[in-house]
Amino acid sequence: MTNTTDKKTSKLIEQMFNAGAHFGYSKTRRHPSIKKFIFGSKNRIEIFDLEKTVISLENIKEYVKVLSAGGKQILFVSSKSEAKEAIIEGASSIGMPFVAGRWIGGTLTNAGQIKKRVDRFQKLESDKEKGLLGKYTKKERLLIDREIDKLERKFSGLVSLQGLPTALFVVDPSKEEIAVSEAISKNIPIIALANSDCNIKNVKYPVAANDSSKASIQFFMSEIVSAYNEGKNLTPKKVVETNKVETEKK
Numbered sequence: 001m002t003n004t005t006d007k008k009t010s011k012l013i014e015q016m017f018n019a020g021a022h023f024g025y026s027k028t029r030r031h032p033s034i035k036k037f038i039f040g041s042k043n044r045i046e047i048f049d050l051e052k053t054v055i056s057l058e059n060i061k062e063y064v065k066v067l068s069a070g071g072k073q074i075l076f077v078s079s080k081s082e083a084k085e086a087i088i089e090g091a092s093s094i095g096m097p098f099v100a101g102r103w104i105g106g107t108l109t110n111a112g113q114i115k116k117r118v119d120r121f122q123k124l125e126s127d128k129e130k131g132l133l134g135k136y137t138k139k140e141r142l143l144i145d146r147e148i149d150k151l152e153r154k155f156s157g158l159v160s161l162q163g164l165p166t167a168l169f170v171v172d173p174s175k176e177e178i179a180v181s182e183a184i185s186k187n188i189p190i191i192a193l194a195n196s197d198c199n200i201k202n203v204k205y206p207v208a209a210n211d212s213s214k215a216s217i218q219f220f221m222s223e224i225v226s227a228y229n230e231g232k233n234l235t236p237k238k239v240v241e242t243n244k245v246e247t248e249k250k
Contacts, residue, residue, distance in 0.1 A: 012057070013050045019215040022048045024196030031174075033200045037208035046196050048208055056207040057220070060191055061227035063205060067166055068094075068231025074191070075161065076221075077179050078171035079103060083217045087171070088157070090221040094228045097161035099179070104154055108182035111164060118158050121151035167191055169224060172211045174198040193220050 016022065024030070024038065024046035037056075039049035067074060076091040076098040078084070084100045091098035099107065107114050125148055127133055133141050168183045170176045173192040183190050184202055191205040192198070193216075200206040210216040 009051070009054050012054050015219060016050050016053060016209065016216075019210075019219040020213045021053065021209040021216040021219060022050055023210045023213070024048055029197045031197055031199050034194065034196050034198060034208055038196065048196070048210075050209075053207060053209050056205070057223060060205045060207055061223060063167075063191070064224055064227040065231030065234060068228040069234045070166075072166035073097065073160075073162060074167045074169050074224075074228070075099070075165035076169045077103065077176055078217075079175065080171055080212070080217075082212060082214045083171040086214070086218045086221040090225045091157070094225055095160055096228075097159070097165065098157040100157060101153065103176060103179045105178060106182075107158070107179070108164060108186050108188065114155070114158065117151060118155045118161075121148065121155050122159060124148050124151070164188065171217055172198065173200065173203055173206075191224075193217065 022039075024034075026044050027041060027046055030038070030046060037048055037052050039047045041047060064074070074091075074096050076087050076096060078087050078100060079102050087098050087100040104114065124144060128144075128148065133144060136144065164186060165188060167189045168179065169191045170179060171193045173180050173190065173194055174197055180190060180192075180202065189204040190202065192200065192203045192207070193211045194200050194203065194206050194208055195211040196208070198206075198211070200208070207220060209220065
């Protein structure tokens with residue numbers, strides 16, 4: 001490992017530490033699948049091994065670059081209030097679809113019906129903007145406005161989704177077990193920010209860290225977003241070649 005790599009790793013660990021990414025839950029809540037990522041405990045709270053977290057994060061970022069270089073979509077998901085702002089801002093900044101609230105069952109397994117609801121939302125919103133709702137009575141317009149609000153809350157983040165996503169990014173796979181289950185059934189790889197209580201057996205790209213802190217969630221979202229933006233300027237072949245060179249250096 002070069003000095004440059006050492007400095008990069010040290011900087012990432014420092015940023016994670018400052019964001020509180022090293023804090024897990026109590027040992028009694030730990031899922032067995034996460035054990036290898038635990039460094040120790042302090043005041044009954046388990047502490048993540050941030051050196052291992054860095055390795056996981058770097059692997060995820062390289063995967064995200066490949067997706068970006070190929071023009072693939074990542075669906076960002078979390079119903080946690082702590083993650084809502086980071087999910088919406090991060091996904092929107094790179095033109096990716098998101099679910100920042102309750103997961104709607106069938107989003108992946110019944111995509112056709114979900115698409116119909118998204119289309120309905122877009123049509124009503126477009127008609128309203130064009131002033132085409134004037135033909136309805138006041139009561140009818142009120143009901144339509146309520147429908148638009150309801151559809152917006154549920155489906156506005158899915159407007160940019162084209163078919164099924166290539167990958168799913170989830171904050172807290174334990175909490176988002178339905179989304180994870182649907183992704184698995186569709187063979188969609190899962191990237192997950194997972195705390196010590198999470199089952200990561202079916203998560204292809206887990207990053208073990210605090211998934212309940214706004215600062216921690218924001219840090220990892222920023223890293224993923226940066227990797228996606230970086231991948232836009234590369235071809236899939238170039239990304240693979242770069243990864244190979246970096247691996248050989250290590």
